[in-house]
Amino acid sequence: MIETVYKRMKDLPSAHLLGTGTPMCTGCGGLEALHEIYDVLGPKSVFINAAGCMTLLSVYPFTPFRGSWLYAAMASAPAGAQGVRDALDILREQRRMAAGEDLEVVVLTGDGAAYGMGLSATSGAIERNLDFLYLCYDNEGYGNTGQQYSGATPHAARTATSRGSGGYRGHKKDLFAIWTAHRPAYVATGIGSEPLDLARKVERAKRLKGPRLIIVLAPCPTGWDYDPRDSVEIGRLAVKTGVWPLKEYTDGEVVHTKRPHPRAPVEAYLQRQGRFAHLFAPERNEALLADIQNAVDAYWAAVPEEA
Amino acid sequence: MRRELLTGNGAAAWGARLARVDYVPAFPITPQTEILETLAAWIDTGTMAGRTVTLESEHSMITAAGAAAATGVRVFTATSSQGLLYGMEMVYTVAGWRAPFVLINVSRGLSAPITLEPDHNDVLATRDSGFLQIHCSTCQEVLDTVLLAYRVGEDERVRLPVIVNLDGFYLSFTREPVEVPDPARVDGFLGSFDAEDTRFRASAPASQAVAVLGGSPYSYFRYQTHLASLNALAVYDEAAAEFAGVFGRTHAAVEAYRCADAEMAFVLIGSFATKAIDAVDRLREAGIPIGLVRPRLLRPFPAASLQRLLAGKRGVAIIDQNLSVGMGGVLSTELTSALYGKADAPPILASFIGGLGGRDIRPEEFYEIARVLRTAIATGVSPGPRLLYTGEELREVRKLQAIAHVERSAVETER
Numbered sequence: 001m002i003e004t005v006y007k008r009m010k011d012l013p014s015a016h017l018l019g020t021g022t023p024m025c026t027g028c029g030g031l032e033a034l035h036e037i038y039d040v041l042g043p044k045s046v047f048i049n050a051a052g053c054m055t056l057l058s059v060y061p062f063t064p065f066r067g068s069w070l071y072a073a074m075a076s077a078p079a080g081a082q083g084v085r086d087a088l089d090i091l092r093e094q095r096r097m098a099a100g101e102d103l104e105v106v107v108l109t110g111d112g113a114a115y116g117m118g119l120s121a122t123s124g125a126i127e128r129n130l131d132f133l134y135l136c137y138d139n140e141g142y143g144n145t146g147q148q149y150s151g152a153t154p155h156a157a158r159t160a161t162s163r164g165s166g167g168y169r170g171h172k173k174d175l176f177a178i179w180t181a182h183r184p185a186y187v188a189t190g191i192g193s194e195p196l197d198l199a200r201k202v203e204r205a206k207r208l209k210g211p212r213l214i215i216v217l218a219p220c221p222t223g224w225d226y227d228p229r230d231s232v233e234i235g236r237l238a239v240k241t242g243v244w245p246l247k248e249y250t251d252g253e254v255v256h257t258k259r260p261h262p263r264a265p266v267e268a269y270l271q272r273q274g275r276f277a278h279l280f281a282p283e284r285n286e287a288l289l290a291d292i293q294n295a296v297d298a299y300w301a302a303v304p305e306e307a
Numbered sequence: 308m309r310r311e312l313l314t315g316n317g318a319a320a321w322g323a324r325l326a327r328v329d330y331v332p333a334f335p336i337t338p339q340t341e342i343l344e345t346l347a348a349w350i351d352t353g354t355m356a357g358r359t360v361t362l363e364s365e366h367s368m369i370t371a372a373g374a375a376a377a378t379g380v381r382v383f384t385a386t387s388s389q390g391l392l393y394g395m396e397m398v399y400t401v402a403g404w405r406a407p408f409v410l411i412n413v414s415r416g417l418s419a420p421i422t423l424e425p426d427h428n429d430v431l432a433t434r435d436s437g438f439l440q441i442h443c444s445t446c447q448e449v450l451d452t453v454l455l456a457y458r459v460g461e462d463e464r465v466r467l468p469v470i471v472n473l474d475g476f477y478l479s480f481t482r483e484p485v486e487v488p489d490p491a492r493v494d495g496f497l498g499s500f501d502a503e504d505t506r507f508r509a510s511a512p513a514s515q516a517v518a519v520l521g522g523s524p525y526s527y528f529r530y531q532t533h534l535a536s537l538n539a540l541a542v543y544d545e546a547a548a549e550f551a552g553v554f555g556r557t558h559a560a561v562e563a564y565r566c567a568d569a570e571m572a573f574v575l576i577g578s579f580a581t582k583a584i585d586a587v588d589r590l591r592e593a594g595i596p597i598g599l600v601r602p603r604l605l606r607p608f609p610a611a612s613l614q615r616l617l618a619g620k621r622g623v624a625i626i627d628q629n630l631s632v633g634m635g636g637v638l639s640t641e642l643t644s645a646l647y648g649k650a651d652a653p654p655i656l657a658s659f660i661g662g663l664g665g666r667d668i669r670p671e672e673f674y675e676i677a678r679v680l681r682t683a684i685a686t687g688v689s690p691g692p693r694l695l696y697t698g699e700e701l702r703e704v705r706k707l708q709a710i711a712h713v714e715r716s717a718v719e720t721e722r
Contacts, residue, residue: 044509048374058517060524068507069514070377072370073396079367082360083332083374083382084507090329090358090380101508121370124363 006040006199013039019064023056027228029235030054030110030137030218032192037135037214040202043067045104046084050077050118052110053144054137068103075117077107078125081132104133104206111138111152114215115173126182126211133205134213139220140172147223147275151175154243155295156288158275159223165278166288171295175215180249185210188248188257191217193235197246197257204248217244225274237269242296245303256303263300266293313485315478318446319385319411319471320345321485322453324355325493326409329380329500331359332371336390337423338475339413343385365394372408373401376468377515379502381457382408387475388415388429395432401468402437403532404516406505407460408468409453410438414577415475416664424665425475427577427629431637437532439469439539440606444562444580446483449473451550451558452603454488457497458546464538466505476665477578488554496553536607543604560604561612565591569598571680572617572653574642575626576602579668583626586673597677602638610645617646622655622684624676628662635692636660655683661695668695 005011018038024031030053043066049055051074058069072080085105091097107125109118114136125132141147141159148161151173162168179187185208190198198216205212219235221228238244239258243266246258267289270276279285313321319342323331331350333343349355362368365386372384386394391412412433416426430440441456443449449471456469473479507513519525543560551557564584566572573583580601590597600616600623602609617623627636634640639658646652657680661668672695683690 043512046507055518058514060517060519063514063517065514066512067509068512069517070374070507071516071518072374073366073400076367076370076397079362079370080374082362082367083330083371083376084378086330086332086358086360086371087375087378087380088507090375091378094329094356096379097508101510103507103509120363121367124367128360 004200004203006196006203009196012036012195012199017043017066022064023059024053025220025222025228027221027231028053028218029192029220029231030139030216032231033137033190033198033216033218034135036192036195036198037202040199041104041106041133041206044102045106046070047106047108048072048077048080048084050074050107050109050113051144052112053139054108054110055144074113076121077109077113077118078121078130078132078134081105081107082125082128082130085131105131107132107134109134109136110143111136111140112142112150114138115151115175119178122179123182126179126184129210131209132211134211136175136213136215137218138215139218139223141223143220143223147220156276156279156292158278167275167278176247176249179213180254182211183252184213186212186248186250188214189217189244189246190214191235191239191244191246193232194239194246194258201248201257223275225277226272230272234269234272237264237272240264241266241269242300243269245299266296309487310484311487312482313446313450314341314480314482315443315446315449315473316341316413316480317345318450318485319453319473320349321487322450323383323409324349325488325490326381326383326454326457326497327356327494327499328383329357330375330382331357332368332375332382332384333359333361334365334368334386334390335361336365336387338415338479339385339387339390339411341479342411342413346383365390366397369394369397369401369410372410373397373404373406373468376401376406376408377404377505377507379500379506381500384408385411385413387413388417391429392417392432398433398438399436400516403528405466405532405535406468407457407466409456409460410468410470411453412470412472413475413479414472422664423475425477426663426665427472430470430472431629433470434606434637437467437536438606439465439467439536439604440472441469441603442472442576442605443478443603444578444601446478446481447485447556448558449478450485450487451554451556454493454497455543455546455550455558459539459543461500462542463503465535465542467532467535467539472577474578492553496550540604540607540609558603560602560609561616562601562603563616564599564601566598566600566616568596570596570621571677571684572598572600572620572623573626573673573676574600574602574623574638575628576605576638577628579626579628579662582668582670583673586670586677589670590674590677595677595681608641608645613642613645614649614652617653618649618651620653622657622680623653624657624659624680626659626661626668626676630660630663639692654687655680655689657683657690658692659695660692
């Protein structure tokens with residue numbers, strides 16, 4: 001195991017850096033993860049944001065960030081990061097700015113930007129080996145506009161634009177694989193309900209240079225249709241059922257950081273969410289439930305046993 | 308100072324080099340590419356300091372330009388046509404960031420049909436964005452205007468990005484003798500970029516371009532941008548006066564040629580002014596009292612200068628190298644609104660559309676425009692908008708259409 005200061009839960013930062021009172025929904029799994037990430041990352045950072053729920057974190061004249069923020073546009077937050085990083089480097093090179101004034105440049109987007117409109121800009125930033133951190137909070141739909149399906153929506157989920165009996169006909173895009181195919185310095189998945197795992201990944205990303213990208217699954221009470229108090233439990237179930245594999249990529253290799261064993265059946269995760277209620281009532285949709293379980297089984301069957 | 312034969316693109320690159328730009332985010336597009344290739348070559352060989360990066364689109368390029376300017380460095384970039392429109396969301400966005408930089412647009416007609424050749428519909432689509440907009444008619448003007456643009460855009464009373472426009476092919480690829488100013492004198496005129504508090508530093512966290520809730524703060528910031536743009540009228544005049552003192556070349560916000568004693572005037576923007584000047588000279592030789600008025604500054608709109616220069620004229624012919632489909636010429640509409648109801652405003656305004664997609668405006672057409680204008684003055688009736696097109700051109704297009712039909716029926720017969 002890589003050396004970490006986060007060996008057990010009590011090693012996690014106890015003082016929280018991100019302010020409270022934001023307009024995020026109660027029980028937002030994305031905000032939960034952002035709190036945990038920001039505590040490890042620290043305020044010497046500038047967040048470049050793309051259109052999404054978290055655009056409303058900074059509404060004039062308030063911000064929960066102790067560091068800096070720039071709202072760019074939905075498609076081009078990674079290009080904004082390129083401009084800021086390059087400008088900071090130029091200022092350093094020309095000795096117009098002290099080293100201590102430098103900032104970690106962080107892209108913050110939802111899945112709508114990350115899986116779709118912003119994918120070209122992300123690909124470009126990685127191929128140019130931009131030194132930046134990309135955080136995607138993935139609530140599996142265009143959440144800020146009322147949860148229409150996006151490229152991140154899982155098969156069979158009901159969304160505002162997939163209300164039929166079978167839910168969403170498409171399949172969740174494998175953004176982790178798309179990102180790792182670019183061979184960046186670091187890619188990881190995470191989730192707020194596994195704070196130790198997430199803290200270690202942010203810690204690791206922070207120590208590396210180059211493109212570092214983290215997708216956190218963001219359980220979403222309003223978009224997924226469940227009681228906000230269940231957010232942490234649903235996040236844990238996403239991991240326990242193997243629906244959301246926790247893994248990281250460095251140097252061409254993917255390592256799973258947590259192996260659910262034994263794996264709980266996917267139904268344990270699905271039946272807690274209104275977006276999958278049509279799979280259980282008025283009668284069980286055995287075919288779709290089997291499709292979902294089989295896809296998860298096939299994923300884990302292909303994962304080699306690690307030493 | 309030295310004289311060189313430079314293309315408009317080369318002159319633009321020299322302007323950026325002399326302005327000692329720190330950062331050049333780039334994306335290739337015809338007919339602009341030579342500007343960014345020239346700068347990249349200078350930077351790669353160490354001839355010029357700074358950094359350039361090729362983004363994956365103009366949308367990203369303009370985002371990176373605005374973001375770097377908002378971090379406190381001097382930024383230069385360039386595009387054309389489809390590229391400018393692809394980045395249009397960010398053209399509006401970065402203007403609101405109030406972080407100044409210079410964007411060269413090498414004008415090129417818009418699709419469809421797709422073409423490489425010039426007109427002004429691309430740059431005029433940015434008209435309402437908040438960018439200042441300056442139009443050039445010679446390669447010398449391109450170089451000089453880049454320097455003026457930084458000076459005006461970075462002024463604390465303005466703080467807005469600037470588009471400097473030159474016409475594709477007619478300027479971009481045409482070599483003219485250009486005086487390249489002495490770098491030390493440019494430094495004296497321009498100075499280094501003071502980012503003020505628009506920047507990102509660890510010791511001074513800042514939130515830029517945040518969302519607003521409600522129309523009041525939104526209107527406030529939009530009005531601020533508008534008022535800052537209007538400030539650029541006076542700031543431009545100051546800068547141009549100082550520029551003339553330092554470099555000996557005058558670039559007024561609105562150029563007037565043989566206008567003082569004229570009874571009529573052509574009004575147009577861009578490189579076709581050279582053709583218009585020649586037409587004015589020929590018409591004057593024929594005893595027709597006509598002049599030329601050419602706005603260089605289009606945003607902010609120099610309404611007062613235009614009112615003053617055109618006061619007392621009997622008629623004005625506005626030649627638009629653009630087409631607002633369903634309306635007519637953009638410049639015509641703008642000038643009409645600036646003149647309406649003003650004392651001594653010309654009673655006759657005649658609108659002509661021409662020069663689309665690289666189409667020439669020939670001397671005979673300028674003479675014909677003058678003839679139509681004189682007739683209108685004599686009858687007291689402003690004519691409707693005219694689309695310049697000759698019978699010969701129509702016959703040529705009919706020929707192309709005939710060939711297209713023959714080709715298609717040949718293919719259909721083979722089936």
